[in-house]
Amino acid sequence: MLRYTIHEKQQWRDKVSDIILHHYPESPFSEKIRLILGYQDLSYQSVTIPVIMPKPDLMPLTGGYRKTPVMQIGADIYCDTELIARVIDHLHPENSLYPKGEEASAGTLAQWSDTVLFSLAVSLAFQPKAMAANAMFQDQQRAAEFAADRAELVKGGTQLAMPFEVANGQFLAHIRRLDNQLADGRDFLLGDKPSIADFSTYHCIWFIHNNEAIRDIFSPFGNLSAWRMRMEDFGQGKPVELSGEEALVIASSSEPLTAEKQGGLNPDEIAIGEQVEVLPTDYGLNPVKGALLVSSVEEIAIARTDERVGNLAVHFPRMGFQVRQCD
Numbered sequence: 001m002l003r004y005t006i007h008e009k010q011q012w013r014d015k016v017s018d019i020i021l022h023h024y025p026e027s028p029f030s031e032k033i034r035l036i037l038g039y040q041d042l043s044y045q046s047v048t049i050p051v052i053m054p055k056p057d058l059m060p061l062t063g064g065y066r067k068t069p070v071m072q073i074g075a076d077i078y079c080d081t082e083l084i085a086r087v088i089d090h091l092h093p094e095n096s097l098y099p100k101g102e103e104a105s106a107g108t109l110a111q112w113s114d115t116v117l118f119s120l121a122v123s124l125a126f127q128p129k130a131m132a133a134n135a136m137f138q139d140q141q142r143a144a145e146f147a148a149d150r151a152e153l154v155k156g157g158t159q160l161a162m163p164f165e166v167a168n169g170q171f172l173a174h175i176r177r178l179d180n181q182l183a184d185g186r187d188f189l190l191g192d193k194p195s196i197a198d199f200s201t202y203h204c205i206w207f208i209h210n211n212e213a214i215r216d217i218f219s220p221f222g223n224l225s226a227w228r229m230r231m232e233d234f235g236q237g238k239p240v241e242l243s244g245e246e247a248l249v250i251a252s253s254s255e256p257l258t259a260e261k262q263g264g265l266n267p268d269e270i271a272i273g274e275q276v277e278v279l280p281t282d283y284g285l286n287p288v289k290g291a292l293l294v295s296s297v298e299e300i301a302i303a304r305t306d307e308r309v310g311n312l313a314v315h316f317p318r319m320g321f322q323v324r325q326c327d
């Protein structure tokens with residue numbers, strides 16, 4: 001069983017925020033959240049998780065959701081950066097990334113970037129010359145394990161399958177549009193302040209720029225490069241290392257802080273308390289089962305109990321997820 005008690009960790013925890021980020025350095029979606037934490041100048045507890053399955057210290061928390069990153073606050077677990085970003089914003093509204101009057105344009109650009117643009121970036125990042133320059137693929141066995149894991153991740157899904165030759169031109173078309181949009185001297189995509197659209201765009205650009213064999217695609221686009229460096233300057237916040245086991249101890253010593261909520265609009269027509277499963281609509285289609293706890297236009301949460309860590313609330317964004325009744 002778990003070795004630490006919450007009291008042993010209390011003194012140390014008092015110094016950092018309650019946010020625990022489960023992530024790994026190479027993950028673009030994690031970079032999106034690290035940069036938001038940097039922009040908000042937040043401290044957080046940082047758990048490095050495996051790049052491929054199995055993820056034995058993460059599964060007890062999520063109940064099967066396997067994508068990266070995941071955010072934990074006590075016994076509340078937040079899946080998918082669409083929701084993670086909104087929760088951080090809700091906790092720190094002074095510097096909101098969701099500008100009033102731009103809800104649809106910021107939200108749509110962010111969501112399109114997190115899905116379509118990311119999918120194009122994946123095709124570019126795994127073209128032969130990019131893989132030859134990537135340290136992770138120098139070890140044959142590791143490369144084969146990674147390929148098998150990602151084949152499993154996308155099985156039955158609807159994204160991340162475009163050949164490089166097709167994706168390259170589409171990626172280029174979008175980065176040229178971005179460069180043109182920034183040409184009027186604005187600092188960020190929607191104006192003088194960064195919005196969620198900047199962070200969702202940034203992690204896709206970061207992914208490609210990280211690989212020196214392919215980063216010359218950005219050479220013609222000076223406005224975009226200046227913006228990328230402006231974004232990079234937000235930094236990564238203040239991470240404090242935590243082990244996966246310690247994160248489980250924190251979850252098992254906490255109770256979820258989420259109350260039952262049925263939003264005014266009820267798109268699923270499923271009553272709170274019913275047994276449901278929640279899963280993404282694009283890839284990584286591992287269902288998470290539990291009792292419906294929150295059903296609102298922006299969020300779905302379920303209550304579940306894990307034998308190692310006890311009661312948990314697992315939260316998902318509405319966008320990109322489906323919920324269905326089960327036994």
Ligand SMILES: N[C@@H](CCC(=O)N[C@@H](CS)C(=O)NCC(=O)O)C(=O)O
Nearest residue numbers: 027028029051066067068080081082
């Ligand atoms: N829609 C998800 C996408 C997350 C995603 O695809 N993350 C990648 C890493 S950047 C992933 O999960 N890869 C497989 C893994 O880490 O196991 C989000 O916004 O969080």
